[in-house]
Amino acid sequence: MNLYKQISLIMSLFLLFVLVSVMSYNFQSAKKYAQEELANSTQNTATYLSISLGKTGAETSEMSTMINAVFDSGNFQEIRLLDTHKKVIFQRNNSEDHIKVPQWFTSMYELKTPHSTATISSGWKLVGTVTVVPMLDNTHLKLYNNFLSLLESFFFFSLIAFTLLFFLLRLLLASLRKMTEQAEAVSNNNFIINQDIPSTTEFKEVTLAMNKMVTKVKNIFEKEANSAKEYHKLLYTDALTGLGNRNYFELKLNEFIISEEIESKGVILNIFLEGISYANKSIGHEKVDALLYELCSVIKQQVQKEENTVIARLDGTKTSIIFTNRQKEDIEEISKEILTQAIVLLEKLNLNADKCCIKITQLRYGSNDNVSSLLNQIEKSFSLTKKNTIFFINSNTETSINIGTELIKSRLNAHAVSLAMQDVYDIHQNILHAEAYVRLYDENKNLFEARDFLPIIQAHNLGVQLDKNVINHALKISASSSSEIAINLSLDFLQDASAIQWLKERLRTQGRTKVFNFEVSNHVLLHSIAQANYLSTMLREMGHNFAIDRFSIDENSNLNYLQMIQPAYLKIDSCYLRDMLKDENGVTNPALQIITESIDAKIIATNIENSEMKGFLQKAGIKYFQGSYLGEVRLV
Numbered sequence: 001m002n003l004y005k006q007i008s009l010i011m012s013l014f015l016l017f018v019l020v021s022v023m024s025y026n027f028q029s030a031k032k033y034a035q036e037e038l039a040n041s042t043q044n045t046a047t048y049l050s051i052s053l054g055k056t057g058a059e060t061s062e063m064s065t066m067i068n069a070v071f072d073s074g075n076f077q078e079i080r081l082l083d084t085h086k087k088v089i090f091q092r093n094n095s096e097d098h099i100k101v102p103q104w105f106t107s108m109y110e111l112k113t114p115h116s117t118a119t120i121s122s123g124w125k126l127v128g129t130v131t132v133v134p135m136l137d138n139t140h141l142k143l144y145n146n147f148l149s150l151l152e153s154f155f156f157f158s159l160i161a162f163t164l165l166f167f168l169l170r171l172l173l174a175s176l177r178k179m180t181e182q183a184e185a186v187s188n189n190n191f192i193i194n195q196d197i198p199s200t201t202e203f204k205e206v207t208l209a210m211n212k213m214v215t216k217v218k219n220i221f222e223k224e225a226n227s228a229k230e231y232h233k234l235l236y237t238d239a240l241t242g243l244g245n246r247n248y249f250e251l252k253l254n255e256f257i258i259s260e261e262i263e264s265k266g267v268i269l270n271i272f273l274e275g276i277s278y279a280n281k282s283i284g285h286e287k288v289d290a291l292l293y294e295l296c297s298v299i300k301q302q303v304q305k306e307e308n309t310v311i312a313r314l315d316g317t318k319t320s321i322i323f324t325n326r327q328k329e330d331i332e333e334i335s336k337e338i339l340t341q342a343i344v345l346l347e348k349l350n351l352n353a354d355k356c357c358i359k360i361t362q363l364r365y366g367s368n369d370n371v372s373s374l375l376n377q378i379e380k381s382f383s384l385t386k387k388n389t390i391f392f393i394n395s396n397t398e399t400s401i402n403i404g405t406e407l408i409k410s411r412l413n414a415h416a417v418s419l420a421m422q423d424v425y426d427i428h429q430n431i432l433h434a435e436a437y438v439r440l441y442d443e444n445k446n447l448f449e450a451r452d453f454l455p456i457i458q459a460h461n462l463g464v465q466l467d468k469n470v471i472n473h474a475l476k477i478s479a480s481s482s483s484e485i486a487i488n489l490s491l492d493f494l495q496d497a498s499a500i501q502w503l504k505e506r507l508r509t510q511g512r513t514k515v516f517n518f519e520v521s522n523h524v525l526l527h528s529i530a531q532a533n534y535l536s537t538m539l540r541e542m543g544h545n546f547a548i549d550r551f552s553i554d555e556n557s558n559l560n561y562l563q564m565i566q567p568a569y570l571k572i573d574s575c576y577l578r579d580m581l582k583d584e585n586g587v588t589n590p591a592l593q594i595i596t597e598s599i600d601a602k603i604i605a606t607n608i609e610n611s612e613m614k615g616f617l618q619k620a621g622i623k624y625f626q627g628s629y630l631g632e633v634r635l636v
Helices: 003-054 060-071 137-187 201-236 246-257 276-283 285-303 328-348 371-384 405-413 450-459 463-480 497-510 522-527 529-541 560-565 574-580 591-598 611-619
Strands: 076-083 088-093 116-122 125-134 266-274 309-313 318-324 357-365 389-393 418-426 431-441 447-449 484-488 516-521 545-549 569-573 602-606
Touching: 003 060, 003 076, 003 116, 003 125, 003 137, 060 076, 060 088, 137 201, 201 246, 201 560, 201 574, 201 591, 246 309, 246 318, 246 357, 246 371, 246 569, 246 574, 266 276, 266 285, 266 328, 266 371, 276 285, 285 309, 285 318, 285 328, 318 371, 328 357, 328 389, 357 371, 371 389, 405 431, 405 450, 405 463, 418 463, 431 450, 431 463, 447 450, 450 463, 463 484, 463 497, 463 516, 497 529, 516 522, 516 529, 522 529, 522 545, 522 560, 529 545, 529 560, 569 574, 574 591, 574 602, 574 611, 591 602, 602 611
Parallel strands: 357 389, 431 484, 484 516, 516 545, 545 569, 569 602
Antiparallel strands: 076 088, 076 125, 116 125, 266 318, 266 357, 309 318, 418 431, 431 447
């Protein structure tokens, strides 16, 4: 029971006690007054009757007539006339029950029946006595009517008292409710400052203490977030140009190659400034640095409209751009424009074109490649390229997958997708959940992975339909699955309000038989934070989880969105995680772990390929792992 209810109950009981006591006292006073009034009235009637009977000259007929007149008023139970020897001369009785009030009411109190007697004298002669016994009906009725009036007053004053109590408590406890909301927000990792400081001393002290605590926790989060961003920048950013460095390029390229998404295929555009030694001698190091900075600015300007690209400066002379889900023809214009503007920059500095020039190469990558071989091919491609030209080289391991658009559409319309699963383990080898990957079969039972058909899905705007197929299939097989299932959602699905509503209804129909985890990539989330926040809130209310896949720090955004969205876990590439958890001296850097712990989110290290990586991360405090070393992707 909350404090509001406790105080309301105590005050209500107190008011009830006071009102009942006052009502009881008033009723007892009324009863006492009625008893005294009844006795006085009876005695007055007896006295009046004795005087009147004495004037009759002791004539029995006249006295009986007078007694009958008085008795017939209906207010008396008995009138008895006795002579001097106590012998009854005349008597009238009324034995009928005339009670006009409920019996339960009369049983609540005791009303004594008075017997009043008066002596009858005719002159100096004593005639006898008259005894009068009143009827109690009228007194009971008066008391009953008085009781009803008191009851009406009781309810009226009770209503007023409880109404005033309600508003008084709401006024007094308004600040307490705000403190409760603040405490609940903190428990949900939402740090809010209560600006309405109450005037009540005790509440004021608690509010200020809560604000101080929230400010402290918030500052810790922001401090660690800034620390993590700065460390990310130190590890993966080129100091001169602000682009990614070689480490960042290798990290992202490996992430794309092993991805199940459309990023697993694309083109790498490489820009090489040949003759930098000559340029340093001719115009000086400062102007060369300015040249490199301007060249990188040109590159950024040309690719700024491209989605999910990675720009990195591999060394002092080489810059590479990864275009995911692109073909050579898609970046032809960009390549030409970069080359043209780069030549203009060199000409402005009057550098000899034979000694200092630009070489651009294009290299296609695919899911069968590896980072080291691609880097070697990039280096070799520059030796094959003529000055101020663009050269294209195919990947040695590139293969072509033939899957038709009509096949994909027919499989989606038939709800005939398949799923492959990969388990996520904790440090005790217990399964946390299984991540679902979509697969398709053609009419010849040939299996296609997601990376093979996702470009067609995206090109024909079939992302929402594919996600619905995956969700339906996952819900269907969940009954036979011993673990929770994690499902990846696309950007199209996340940004489609009708699709989110469909998911809500679908989960409500399914019931809470099993928890489902819905993941979106960090890149997708940063494009739709508001929609992700809505989806996360909806899933939590329904007992399911929202999570972030392929998480990495984005230098262009702060990490406050983690507090707002409150993901259940973050999936982070093991190589990136390894780098972020240790500093340049090999000392553990806990910033990322402190951030996730402050929002009650788990860290899941992905792409675990060997025991050494798992051992290092486990020693660093990571408790959840996913990768081929622990369990291969299996068809279900």
